[in-house]
Amino acid sequence: MSRKIVVGFDGSEASRRALDFAVSRAKVLGDAIVVAHVLEWSPYSFLTPNEIEERHRRRNEELQRAEQAIIAPVLKAVEDAGVPVISVMKYGHIAETLCKIAEDEDAALIFIGRMGNSGLSSRIFGSVAGTLAQVAPVPVTIVP
Amino acid sequence: MKNHAKLLAPATLLATLIGAAPALAQSLDERVNEGFAWATGWFVNLIFYAIPVNGTNFNLIVGWLVIAATIFTVYFGFVQFRAFPHSIALVKGDYSDPNDAGEVSHFQALATALSGTVGLGNIAGVAVAVGIGGPGATFWMIVAGLMGMASKFTECTLGVKYRNEYADGTVSGGPMYYMTKGFAERGVGGGKILAVLFAIFCILGSFGGGNMFQANQAHAQLSNVLGEYPGWITGVIFAAIVFMVIIGGLKSIAQVTEKVVPFMGILYVLTALVIILMNIGQVGAAFGQIFEGAFTGLGIAGGMIGALIQGFRRAAFSNEAGVGSAAIAHSAVRTKEPITEGYVSLLEPFIDTVVICTMTALVIIITGQLMVDPETGRMLLTEAGDAIQTVDGNTGVALTSAAFSSAFGGFRYVLAIAVILFAFSTMISWSYYGLKAWTFLFGEGQTKEIAYKVLFCVFVVIGAAANLGPVIDFSDAAIFAMAIPNIIALYVLMPIVKREMSNYQAKLRSGEIKKYV
Numbered sequence: 253m254s255r256k257i258v259v260g261f262d263g264s265e266a267s268r269r270a271l272d273f274a275v276s277r278a279k280v281l282g283d284a285i286v287v288a289h290v291l292e293w294s295p296y297s298f299l300t301p302n303e304i305e306e307r308h309r310r311r312n313e314e315l316q317r318a319e320q321a322i323i324a325p326v327l328k329a330v331e332d333a334g335v336p337v338i339s340v341m342k343y344g345h346i347a348e349t350l351c352k353i354a355e356d357e358d359a360a361l362i363f364i365g366r367m368g369n370s371g372l373s374s375r376i377f378g379s380v381a382g383t384l385a386q387v388a389p390v391p392v393t394i395v396p
Numbered sequence: 397m398k399n400h401a402k403l404l405a406p407a408t409l410l411a412t413l414i415g416a417a418p419a420l421a422q423s424l425d426e427r428v429n430e431g432f433a434w435a436t437g438w439f440v441n442l443i444f445y446a447i448p449v450n451g452t453n454f455n456l457i458v459g460w461l462v463i464a465a466t467i468f469t470v471y472f473g474f475v476q477f478r479a480f481p482h483s484i485a486l487v488k489g490d491y492s493d494p495n496d497a498g499e500v501s502h503f504q505a506l507a508t509a510l511s512g513t514v515g516l517g518n519i520a521g522v523a524v525a526v527g528i529g530g531p532g533a534t535f536w537m538i539v540a541g542l543m544g545m546a547s548k549f550t551e552c553t554l555g556v557k558y559r560n561e562y563a564d565g566t567v568s569g570g571p572m573y574y575m576t577k578g579f580a581e582r583g584v585g586g587g588k589i590l591a592v593l594f595a596i597f598c599i600l601g602s603f604g605g606g607n608m609f610q611a612n613q614a615h616a617q618l619s620n621v622l623g624e625y626p627g628w629i630t631g632v633i634f635a636a637i638v639f640m641v642i643i644g645g646l647k648s649i650a651q652v653t654e655k656v657v658p659f660m661g662i663l664y665v666l667t668a669l670v671i672i673l674m675n676i677g678q679v680g681a682a683f684g685q686i687f688e689g690a691f692t693g694l695g696i697a698g699g700m701i702g703a704l705i706q707g708f709r710r711a712a713f714s715n716e717a718g719v720g721s722a723a724i725a726h727s728a729v730r731t732k733e734p735i736t737e738g739y740v741s742l743l744e745p746f747i748d749t750v751v752i753c754t755m756t757a758l759v760i761i762i763t764g765q766l767m768v769d770p771e772t773g774r775m776l777l778t779e780a781g782d783a784i785q786t787v788d789g790n791t792g793v794a795l796t797s798a799a800f801s802s803a804f805g806g807f808r809y810v811l812a813i814a815v816i817l818f819a820f821s822t823m824i825s826w827s828y829y830g831l832k833a834w835t836f837l838f839g840e841g842q843t844k845e846i847a848y849k850v851l852f853c854v855f856v857v858i859g860a861a862a863n864l865g866p867v868i869d870f871s872d873a874a875i876f877a878m879a880i881p882n883i884i885a886l887y888v889l890m891p892i893v894k895r896e897m898s899n900y901q902a903k904l905r906s907g908e909i910k911k912y913v
Contacts, residue, residue: 295489295501298654300647301828304508304728307500309565314498343498352494 254336255360258286260350260380263322266365270395271326274363275333283360284336287326288353289318293343315341347383354390363393428628428858433866436873443873454701457876458708461718464883465543468550471890472897476545476742483739490911491736499730502740509725509741511657512825513748515818517605517714519664519811520613520793522756524868527791528783529706530696530775531682531766532689534757536707541749544717545742550886553738553893554578555723556731569727570829571598571720571882572836578889590881591836594720597877598833599848601721604874605713606826607852608859610819612868613793615860617815620794621808631860635853637820642827642849650824657821660814661752667810668755671803675762682761694775696784709872712879714753715745719875720882724829733909735896760799765790827852 259274261267323339330337366381381394446455525533558577559569572591579587615630640646767776767785776785800807834848903909
């Protein structure tokens, strides 16, 4: 039975390296890949009346854009490499949502890239990789 | 250097204008004021038609709102108390489907609607109510706030149920739509006429309470801090900023305001709490005055009825329950059950009136701004006999400012900033409500929308330049006028809300609707 690997993917260089690494593992072990794209969103942010009116349309546009610009090109590449692949797009807090996706998909592993910020900003705001390492329900592979 | 000169030019121009032409400016303010009072007086008299009761004038419109709120409260079985915990759970997102993340949440709809209602009504309006109606007005204000929760529940449920959803995913909702679509569904005629009437009053309201009153009180607060200067200057500056946001599409200003306003609201309530705690010994006496004043009036003009009318008026003006504006604000939330937005919206009068307005009233009373005859314990009236004497003769926002400053000297600067931000966010919200009514009447289109927005900016200047009296009268009248068609519609459509409510409760019981967390 093939396992599923959730790869956090936002189109950045780091996330590409994570995906490449995951593909090379999956090929060897016969695993499948879930390309997960999370759009940062808090239900507690404040919006103007106009933003509220347009929110549903904006959301559809954002999902469409992410699908076309970020997800579609890499799905093709992974498929060509002979690895079974699906994609998931969700709104939410990035680390929490990746964990949620891993649970929903019954995945065995999470792969993510890291931005390599070791300085002040990640100390204050925390990093996705750091948070995931703390809270993930499955083993996490952080690709430098 | 060149940029510097460019920046300096308008500033020096403004300085010369202020310095060289105060006489001209003052007379301009006066003329605006006279013209305004003349143009709106008849409308104010019509809406505030009053019958003499017990030696004071009872405005029929206030009765209209209170009777409606009472009927809704009873008809929906005291929904504002029974559903309160469920409302909180909805706002927390306990019942939100995680797959809908990225859509407008209940919290966001509530926060945006609140930033439209939490405004000067809570700061200046309450001061007016307490200044005329005495401490007892506070009691009636809280009663009206609690009852108003049921009105808001009704109108916001309908607002979501009958909104228009367009192919591109945007939504338009509000009383205009439930009047037309809901009446057709029930087979009742006259929906279209009510909708047109409502839209006209909504546009007037957006110029009055949603605009001129805000500009007026922002100016009062600014001249209180900076010293007297002509009102039209504040008006022009405000109008320019509003113009940049609603016509120039400068979203950043609106976004910053939307984010800062909630924190200002919290800061305001916390400061009020600190002042109340500092004077904890006076709290008992203050509540004594509030209760005694509520039923005797403590010597104010009109006695108990006078206190009641002032309290009800200010509550209605502040939380807008039954007016219909909230139905526009709440209608864009994404939910499968319209009734859930009704539950969420009933928190609005609670936060706005029962919490924030009461804080203002308590601070004014506790800090001893209202003059009391030490022998009789009754309020001392001004020479005209229509208001209570205050320590420095302050009224409106200046009275609130004086009350807060008596505890924290510097707080008047914080309050000035809060007033300006509240005024601004209320203006942005109302420009949206008015625009929705405008496009309902005249159809959508670039030119038509810009015409409304330019008109809106003109009224900012008029509002800042006119005196408090005529502006506050017209503001009240325009906002209350909206309640006439809106409440008629709510009476006709309330069985639909009741059906929604019992269906939803059945689903809750059967477990079809479940918590996600």
